[in-house]
Amino acid sequence: xxxxxxxxxxxDLSVVYRDEPVLRHVNFRVPTGSVxxxxxxxxxxxxxxxxxxxxxxxxxxxxxxxxxxxxxxVRKRVGYMPQSASxxxxxxxxxxxxxxxxxxxxxxxxxxxxxxxxxRAMAALEMTGMQDFASRQIGELSGGxxxxxxxxxxxxxxxxxxxxxEPFQGIDAKSQQAMxxxxxxxxxxxxxxxxxxxxxxxxxxxxDHVTLLNKRIIASGPGPETFTxxxxxxxxxxxxxxxxxxxxxx
Amino acid sequence: xxxxxxxxLLACTTALTCALPGVFVVLRKHSMIVDGISHAVLPGxxxxxxxxxxxxxxxxxxxxxxxGLLVVLGNEWLTETxxxxxxxxxxxxxxxxxxxxILMVSMDFQHVHLDTHVALVGDMNLAAVIPLTVGGVxxxxxxxxxxxxxxxxxxxxxxxxxxxxxxxxxxxxFAEILGIRTRLLNTAFMFLVSVTVVAAxxxxxxxxxxxxxxxxxxxxxxxxxxxxxxxxxxxxxxIIGALAGFWIAYVLDTGTSAAMAVFYxxxxxxVAVAERTATRLRRNRHQDVKSEExxxxxxxxxxxx
Numbered sequence: 361x362x363x364x365x366x367x368x369x370x371x372d373l374s375v376v377y378r379d380e381p382v383l384r385h386v387n388f389r390v391p392t393g394s395v396x397x398x399x400x401x402x403x404x405x406x407x408x409x410x411x412x413x414x415x416x417x418x419x420x421x422x423x424x425x426x427x428x429x430x431x432x433x434v435r436k437r438v439g440y441m442p443q444s445a446s447x448x449x450x451x452x453x454x455x456x457x458x459x460x461x462x463x464x465x466x467x468x469x470x471x472x473x474x475x476x477x478x479x480r481a482m483a484a485l486e487m488t489g490m491q492d493f494a495s496r497q498i499g500e501l502s503g504g505x506x507x508x509x510x511x512x513x514x515x516x517x518x519x520x521x522x523x524x525x526e527p528f529q530g531i532d533a534k535s536q537q538a539m540x541x542x543x544x545x546x547x548x549x550x551x552x553x554x555x556x557x558x559x560x561x562x563x564x565x566x567x568d569h570v571t572l573l574n575k576r577i578i579a580s581g582p583g584p585e586t587f588t589x590x591x592x593x594x595x596x597x598x599x600x601x602x603x604x605x606x607x608x609x610x
Numbered sequence: 611x612x613x614x615x616x617x618x619l620l621a622c623t624t625a626l627t628c629a630l631p632g633v634f635v636v637l638r639k640h641s642m643i644v645d646g647i648s649h650a651v652l653p654g655x656x657x658x659x660x661x662x663x664x665x666x667x668x669x670x671x672x673x674x675x676x677x678g679l680l681v682v683l684g685n686e687w688l689t690e691t692x693x694x695x696x697x698x699x700x701x702x703x704x705x706x707x708x709x710x711x712i713l714m715v716s717m718d719f720q721h722v723h724l725d726t727h728v729a730l731v732g733d734m735n736l737a738a739v740i741p742l743t744v745g746g747v748x749x750x751x752x753x754x755x756x757x758x759x760x761x762x763x764x765x766x767x768x769x770x771x772x773x774x775x776x777x778x779x780x781x782x783x784f785a786e787i788l789g790i791r792t793r794l795l796n797t798a799f800m801f802l803v804s805v806t807v808v809a810a811x812x813x814x815x816x817x818x819x820x821x822x823x824x825x826x827x828x829x830x831x832x833x834x835x836x837x838x839x840x841x842x843x844x845x846x847x848x849i850i851g852a853l854a855g856f857w858i859a860y861v862l863d864t865g866t867s868a869a870m871a872v873f874y875x876x877x878x879x880x881v882a883v884a885e886r887t888a889t890r891l892r893r894n895r896h897q898d899v900k901s902e903e904x905x906x907x908x909x910x911x912x913x914x915x
Contacts, residue, residue: 378692411783414786414787415786415787416783416786416787432789435787435788435789438787440783440784440787442781442783442784446781446783447780447781448637448779448780448781450831451637451779451780452637452831452834452835452836452837452839452840453776453780453835453836453837454835454836457836457837461777461780461781461784464773464777464788465788465789467773472773496835497835497836
């Protein structure tokens with residue numbers, strides 16, 4: 361299909377929760393350097409796809425590779441931004457501490473984060489416009505600030521491939537703008553980004569590739585040619601949100 | 611060393627030994643699992659006592675701690691089957707094990723005479739009776755040195771694995787992606803908690819140990835924005851509570867462990883109320899400043915007009 365090397369791909373990935381199939385034989389390919397949006401209705405298995413690829417959920421069938429290798433061999437090249445709802449916001453940690461956590465993977469057990477690590481964390485906070493909140497406890501942040509703090513942690517990891525699970529959920533316009541700027545920067549540097557997204561109207565604002573998912577892959581490829589009315593309708597099976605969007609889009 | 615000083619030091623050491631792992635127990639929201647452990651180790655302690663004949667023996671402590679792990683592992687297993695939701699698996703496992711322990715106690719299993727009262731709330735004074743003598747000099751209760759050893763073990767484990775514990779507690783998925791073996795770490799940590807519960811059994815019993823483990827950390831969490839601060843406050847609260855508990859028990863001529871648990875509870879309520887009040891005052895002041903700003907702007911715009 362294309363000669364671009366793949367940043368990651370899944371082969372025949374199926375996931376079952378109890379006896380409920382969540383993903384069915386998914387072959388998902390992300391070309392290196394692309395910004396890939398995964399869209400689909402609630403319960404389509406968008407987060408599960410990411411989690412199964414990263415080994416957080418055990419798949420029933422299939423496997424995933426990253427830069428042609430199993431995940432265990434290339435951990436350091438992969439960054440992950442969790443869904444906001446999965447974070448314990450009461451945990452006693454500050455924004456700068458959170459960003460420093462991005463260095464834990466390379467530090468190992470013995471070495472402690474020092475000045476260099478804090479400087480890197482601070483630089484990442486500046487990139488996301490969070491430097492003024494460095495000493496705040498994470499629970500004291502607004503929704504958008506929280507996401508920017510987690511984006512900073514992912515930046516500190518300096519991976520080649522980013523996975524972001526609903527990074528724009530519940531955030532203000534200013535935070536969204538700040539984050540999109542960072543994403544564009546990363547993309548310009550040749551990084552690959554996979555974003556789970558649920559807001560149809562804004563997908564093509566920052567994604568050059570789109571995957572429509574509803575337990576199986578409906579369509580996947582370059583944005584405009586994949587994100588068609590027919591494909592959207594097929595993925596959403598006449599759900600209200602998609603109908604409204606399609607009506608608006610004419 | 612005088613007997614009184616021995617009891618005071620034992621109270622402080624036991625409090626600190628329990629409170630340190632308590633920080634992660636509270637942050638992981640595992641308080642009730644620890645309650646389960648503290649009940650489930652009872653049959654382990656009795657069987658161990660029947661074999662070894664000494665409640666302070668490290669062999670008994672490690673052996674009985676394995677019974678505590680049954681709660682942790684059984685809980686994980688039952689949760690994964692998806693047959694039971696929430697904390698039902700816990701409620702299923704530990705009462706059965708505790709009941710086995712109670713049956714053993716009441717039936718004088720293998721002629722073990724364990725006072726039911728001591729099994730529940732312990733006896734700090736009794737635990738400090740046997741002294742350790744080195745070269746004919748009494749250097750304090752033997753049990754104190756068991757707890758000191760465990761304190762070092764707990765502090766060492768937490769120091770070495772602090773970052774791994776922090777990140778698995780705060781963001782388990784992120785930790786797994788970094789390649790931390792979260793499950794192994796959790797099992798190791800819960801085993802250490804189980805060991806701590808068994809070791810403290812002698813002094814504070816099966817029921818009150820949960821208070822020593824959980825309440826200092828829970829109190830510290832109310833006013834901590836950083837993990838290091840939370841650890842420092844937890845340690846301070848543990849020691850203060852041990853001293854206060856000892857003093858209250860001394861004056862009222864009652865059990866040290868119970869007095870400590872009551873003091874911790876009162877301190878928690880006091881800190882919670884103070885924290886709430888401070889937050890409210892801060893918010894009000896913030897609003898005052900805001901409304902002043904608004905009125906200043908209004909005045910300014912009015913004067914411009």
